[in-house]
Amino acid sequence: xxxxxxxxxxxxxxxxxxxxxxxxxxxxxxIILMSIELILNAVNxxxxxxxxxxxxxxxxxxxxxxxxxxxxxxxxxxILIAFFRNKETVNADEIDLLKF
Amino acid sequence: MFFLNHIWIIPLLPALGAALMFFFGRKxxxxxxxxxxxxxVVVAFVFSCFTVLQYTGWADAHNHxxxxxxxxxxxGSDTGHLGYTTASGGAADxxxxxxxxxxxxxxxxxxxxxxxxxxxxxxxxxYMAHEGGYYRFFGYMNLFMFSMLTLILGNNYILLFVGWEGxxxxxxxxxxxxxxxxxxxxxxxxxxxxxxxxxAGFILGIFTIAWYLGSVRFTQVNEVARSxxxxxxxxxxxxxxxxxxxxxxxxSAQVPLYVWxxxxxxxxxxxxxxxxxxxxxxxxxxxxARSNALFVLAPDAMKTVAIIGAVTAIFAASIGxxxxxxxxxxxxxxxxxxxxxxxxxGVGAFAAGVFHVFTHxxxxxxxxxxxxxxxxxxxxxxxxxxxxxxAHKIPTTFxxxxxxxxxxxxxxxxxxxxxxxxxxxxAWSSENGAFRALWYxxxxxxLMTAFYMFRLIYLTFWSPSRVEHEVEHHIHESPKSMTVPxxxxxxxxxxxxxxxxxxxxxxxxxxxxxLEPVFAREAVESENTGKAxxxxxxxxxxxxxxxTEYLLMILSLGAAFAGWGLAKRSYGKATEGYRExxxxxxxxxYQVLYNKWYVDEAYDYLFTGxxxxxxxxxxxxxxxxxxxxxDANFVDGGVNGAGWTTRAIATLSVWWDKxxxxxxxxxxxxxxxxxxxxxxxxxxxxxxxxxxxxxVAGILGFVLYYVFR
Numbered sequence: 085x086x087x088x089x090x091x092x093x094x095x096x097x098x099x100x101x102x103x104x105x106x107x108x109x110x111x112x113x114x115i116i117l118m119s120i121e122l123i124l125n126a127v128n129x130x131x132x133x134x135x136x137x138x139x140x141x142x143x144x145x146x147x148x149x150x151x152x153x154x155x156x157x158x159x160x161x162x163i164l165i166a167f168f169r170n171k172e173t174v175n176a177d178e179i180d181l182l183k184f
Numbered sequence: 185m186f187f188l189n190h191i192w193i194i195p196l197l198p199a200l201g202a203a204l205m206f207f208f209g210r211k212x213x214x215x216x217x218x219x220x221x222x223x224x225v226v227v228a229f230v231f232s233c234f235t236v237l238q239y240t241g242w243a244d245a246h247n248h249x250x251x252x253x254x255x256x257x258x259x260g261s262d263t264g265h266l267g268y269t270t271a272s273g274g275a276a277d278x279x280x281x282x283x284x285x286x287x288x289x290x291x292x293x294x295x296x297x298x299x300x301x302x303x304x305x306x307x308x309x310x311y312m313a314h315e316g317g318y319y320r321f322f323g324y325m326n327l328f329m330f331s332m333l334t335l336i337l338g339n340n341y342i343l344l345f346v347g348w349e350g351x352x353x354x355x356x357x358x359x360x361x362x363x364x365x366x367x368x369x370x371x372x373x374x375x376x377x378x379x380x381x382x383x384a385g386f387i388l389g390i391f392t393i394a395w396y397l398g399s400v401r402f403t404q405v406n407e408v409a410r411s412x413x414x415x416x417x418x419x420x421x422x423x424x425x426x427x428x429x430x431x432x433x434x435x436s437a438q439v440p441l442y443v444w445x446x447x448x449x450x451x452x453x454x455x456x457x458x459x460x461x462x463x464x465x466x467x468x469x470x471x472x473a474r475s476n477a478l479f480v481l482a483p484d485a486m487k488t489v490a491i492i493g494a495v496t497a498i499f500a501a502s503i504g505x506x507x508x509x510x511x512x513x514x515x516x517x518x519x520x521x522x523x524x525x526x527x528x529x530g531v532g533a534f535a536a537g538v539f540h541v542f543t544h545x546x547x548x549x550x551x552x553x554x555x556x557x558x559x560x561x562x563x564x565x566x567x568x569x570x571x572x573x574x575a576h577k578i579p580t581t582f583x584x585x586x587x588x589x590x591x592x593x594x595x596x597x598x599x600x601x602x603x604x605x606x607x608x609x610x611a612w613s614s615e616n617g618a619f620r621a622l623w624y625x626x627x628x629x630x631l632m633t634a635f636y637m638f639r640l641i642y643l644t645f646w647s648p649s650r651v652e653h654e655v656e657h658h659i660h661e662s663p664k665s666m667t668v669p670x671x672x673x674x675x676x677x678x679x680x681x682x683x684x685x686x687x688x689x690x691x692x693x694x695x696x697x698x699l700e701p702v703f704a705r706e707a708v709e710s711e712n713t714g715k716a717x718x719x720x721x722x723x724x725x726x727x728x729x730x731x732t733e734y735l736l737m738i739l740s741l742g743a744a745f746a747g748w749g750l751a752k753r754s755y756g757k758a759t760e761g762y763r764e765x766x767x768x769x770x771x772x773x774y775q776v777l778y779n780k781w782y783v784d785e786a787y788d789y790l791f792t793g794x795x796x797x798x799x800x801x802x803x804x805x806x807x808x809x810x811x812x813x814x815d816a817n818f819v820d821g822g823v824n825g826a827g828w829t830t831r832a833i834a835t836l837s838v839w840w841d842k843x844x845x846x847x848x849x850x851x852x853x854x855x856x857x858x859x860x861x862x863x864x865x866x867x868x869x870x871x872x873x874x875x876x877x878x879x880v881a882g883i884l885g886f887v888l889y890y891v892f893r
Contacts, residue, residue: 104880
C-alpha cells in the first residue's frame with residue numbers, strides 16, 4: 085500500500101485534535117505546553133506533507149516553526165517557573181489573577 | 185639669683201604635696217602626711233624669705249622694677265595667632281604667659297601667705313589630730329596654698345584668675361569638709377555660688393582690660409595706663425574698674441556679696457583662720473591694689489570702692505556686736521576689717537590698705553586660732569553664752585588672744601593701731617577731705633570693733649563661768665603644736681605694726697616706703713592735652729606731720745578704750761542668763777542686729793526664690809517664673825494658636841479632600857464604573873482554558889456553519 089499525502093494529513097489532523105483537547109482539558113500547565121507542542125508539530129507535519137506537492141517552501145517554513153516552538157517552550161517554562169515561585173502551583177485553574 | 189630664677193618652685197611645692205595626698209593620701213600615716221604637707225609649706229616659706237631677700241637686692245640694682253620670670257607661653261604665640269583689635273583700633277595679640285611676677289606688693293603677700301600658712305599648717309596638726317579625713321584636709325590646704333601662690337605670683341590677670349578660682353574651689357572644699365553635716369555643705373554651696381557672681385564681674389573686667397588696653401600682663405597694662413593717653417574718668421576704664429571691684433566684692437566679702445563669709449565658719453577653724461581671715465579674702469584687696477594704675481584713672485570707681493568699703497565696715501561691725509557664736513563674731517569682724525581695707529584703697533591710700541591687710545593677717549589668724557583653741561578646750565562648744573572664766577584654765581590661749589584683741593581694737597603700740605590709724609588719717613585727709621564723711625563711719629566702726637572684741641574677751645575669759653558641768657572637767661590647754669603658732673602670731677601682732685611707724689611719730693614708715701615703687705601717685709590732668717598724666721611710681725612727696733593727725737590718733741585711741749570700757753561694764757559680771765545691753769536699751773534694734781539685718785531673709789525674698797506669696801514665687805526667681813509663665817502662656821499661646829488654627833484649617837481641608845475630592849469624584853466615578861462592570865464581568869471568567877475553549881468552539885461553529893450552509 086502506498087503512503088499518500090492523505091495519510092500524512094490524517095495523522096496531522098489526529099495530532100492536532102489530541103493537542104487541542106489537551107490544551108482545553110488538562111490543568112497542569114506543563115502538559116498544556118506539551119499539548120501546544122503537539123499542535124505545532126501537527127502543523128509542521130502538514131507543511132512537510134504539502135511540500136510534496138508544492139516544493140520546498142513548506143519544509144523551510146517548518147524549520148522556522150520548530151525554532152519558534154523551541155523559543156516558545158523556553159519563554160513559557162520561564163514564565164511558569166516565575167509563577168511557581170509566587171504561588172507554588174502549576175495548576176491552570178489557580179492562575180486567575182485577572183479574574184475579578 | 186638662684187631663688188629669684190627658681191621662683192616657680194614656691195607654688196610647686198604645695199602643689200606636689202596636694203598631688204601626693206590626692207593619689208596616695210589614704211595609705212599614708214599621719215606623720216607622713218605631716219612630713220609632706222606641712223614640710224612643703226615650711227620649705228615654701230623659707231624659699232620665699234630668701235626670694236624676697238634676693239629681690240630687694242636685685243631691685244636696688246634695677247631701679248625698683250618688678251621682677252618677671254616667664255616660664256613658657258601658655259596661651260597665644262609671638263607670631264600673632266590670637267590677634268584681635270583693641271578698642272582704639274590697634275592690633276593686639278592675645279598672649280598669656282605662665283610667668284611669675286615679684287614686686288614689693290606681691291612680696292608682702294608672698295611672705296605673709298606662706299608665713300601665716302605655715303603656722304596654721306603646724307597648728308592644724310594638733311587641731312585636726314582627732315578628726316577623720318586627715319590627709320584630705322591637708323591635701324586641700326596644700327592645694328589652697330598652691331592656688332593662692334599662683335594668684336599672688338602670676339604676672340597677668342588670667343593667671344591671677346586661675347589662682348582666684350583655685351582658692352575659691354579650695355574654700356568650697358574646706359567649708360564643706362564636714363560633708364556629713366547638712367549646714368556645712370549648704371554653707372559651702374553658698375560660698376561657691378555667691379563667689380560665682382563676683383567672678384562673673386571679674387572676668388568681664390579682664391575682658392574689658394584686654395579689649396581696651398590690649399594686654400592682660402600687669403607690666404604692660406600699667407605701662408599703657410600710665411602713658412597718659414586716657415582722660416581721667418574714662419568711662420570704659422571706670423567700667424573695667426567697677427567690674428574688677430565686683431569680683432573683689434565677691435572674694436573679699438563686701439556688701440552686698442558678704443553673706444557667704446559668716447556661713448563659711450562651718451569649716452574647721454584652721455580653715456577659717458587661713459582662708460577666711462588671713463589670706464584668701466584679701467585677694468580682692470590684692471587685685472584692686474594690683475590694678476591701682478587703672479583705678480587712679482577712674483575716680484568714680486574709687487569713690488564706689490571707698491563707699492562700699494565704709495558701708496561694709498560699719499554694717500558688719502554692727503552685726504558682730506550681738507552674735508553669740510565665737511567664730512561668727514570673728515567672721516563679721518573680718519568682713520568689717522576688709523571694709524576698712526577697701527576704704528583705704530578707695531581713698532587712694534593703697535599702701536595703708538595693704539598695711540592693714542598685712543597686720544590683719546596676723547592678728548585675725550591669731551584670733552581664729554585662739555578661738556579654735558578655746559573650742560578645742562571646751563570639747564566643741566562655740567556659743568559664748570556657755571563660756572566664761574577661762575583665763576586661768578587656758579592661759580597661753582588667753583594671753584595671745586588678748587594681744588590680738590588689743591591689736592584689732594587699735595590700742596598703741598599693737599599692730600592694728602598703726603594700720604587702722606593710717607586708714608583713718610587717710611580717710612580724713614585724702615583729696616582735701618572729700619571723703620571726710622567716710623571718716624565718721626570708719627571712726628564709729630573702730631568704736632564698735634573695740635566693743636565687740638572685748639565683749640568676746642570678757643564673755644570667754646573674764647566673766648563668771650557659765651560652762652556646763654560635764655564640759656568643765658575636761659577643760660585643758662591645747663598641745664604645743666597649737667600654742668607655739670599662737671605665740672609666734674602674737675609676737676607679730678605686737679610688733680608687725682612697727683614696720684609702718686608713721687612719720688608723725690618720728691618714725692620712717694618703712695612699709696610704705698617699701699611699697700612706693702608699686703603705687704603711682706594720683707593722676708593729674710595735663711594742661712596741654714587734657715589727658716591724665718600719672719607721676720611715675722615711687723615719686724611720692726614727703727609727708728608733713730599735721731596737728732590734726734595727732735588729734736585723730738588720740739581720738740581713735742579714745743574710741744578703742746571707750747569700747748573696752750563699755751564691754752567691761754556690760755559683760756564684766758555676765759552670769760547665766762545675762763541680757764545684752766542693746767537688748768535692754770532698744771529691743772527692736774537688738775532683734776534687727778541679732779537677725780543680721782534680715783539680709784539672708786531679704787535675699788531669700790529677692791533672689792533665691794524660696795519665698796512664695798500664695799502660688800507666686802517672689803524675687804528674681806519669681807520674675808523668672810513670671811517670664812516663663814508669660815512665655816508659656818502668651819508667646820507660646822500665640823505660637824500654639826497659630827498652630828491650632830493651621831491644624832483646624834488642615835482638618836477642614838482633609839475632610840474636603842477625603843470626602844469630596846477622593847470620595848465623591850475619584851471614588852464615586854470608580855464606584856459607578858464598578859457597578860457598571862458587574863454585567864460585563866459575568867462572562868469574564870479569567871480562566872484561560874475557558875477562553876481557549878470558547879475560541880475553539882467558535883472556530884468549530886464557523887467551520888460547521890460554512891460546511892453545512
